[in-house]
Amino acid sequence: DADVTQTPRNRITKTGKRIMLECSQTKGHDRMYWYRQDPGLGLRLIYYSFDVKDINKGEISDGYSVSRQAQAKFSLSLESAIPNQTALYFCATSDSLGGQYTNNEQFFGPGTRLTVL
């Protein structure tokens, strides 16, 4: 079984709809991240969480919200989807061994392809 899972894997929705993307991990990591990938733009950080009570905005948080329901679960919501939110969304996790300035590897889920019509 995959260590980082994302559901759904593909989603087509209409402008104005509320969408939730879910991420679960079995790695026991305390840090979780949401990124979006657009062609020619690489990955950009939307939100991140270093533990259940910690939520931080990333580079492009406008139009998104997140919820860290448990150490293993981190959901991304689009309250009112718009076409320019069409992208590939990735969840990632990492541990914090060694303290705040660690350089531990991030492990990525397989991605959710979201299309907003």
Add this chain to the structure above:
Amino acid sequence: GNSVTQMEGPVTLSEEAFLTINCTYTATGYPSLFWYVQYPGEGLQLLLKATKADDKGSNKGFEATYRKETTSFHLEKGSVQVSDSAVYFCALRGYSTLTFGKGTMLLVSP
């Protein structure tokens, strides 16, 4: 702020050719540097990393050296294979999060 610049792709090579993908960065302090690889239809996975100046990261025949004086972390492989076809991302870790480059697609033909 932090930024990463990669050469634009696609890079097209024949099998067994030498590969270089350039990466330069701008950052305060002494960031750790990474190369991630994304195979078609998959998420990213760490390829190699270097945490301080002059460190060389290596994995699967790929290597990259952290050059502080030129703020670079170029990815190299002596002989590429068709199975190396993927998108490669250079990234740096500053205070607490990763900053990625835009990615470089590599296409290797038999």
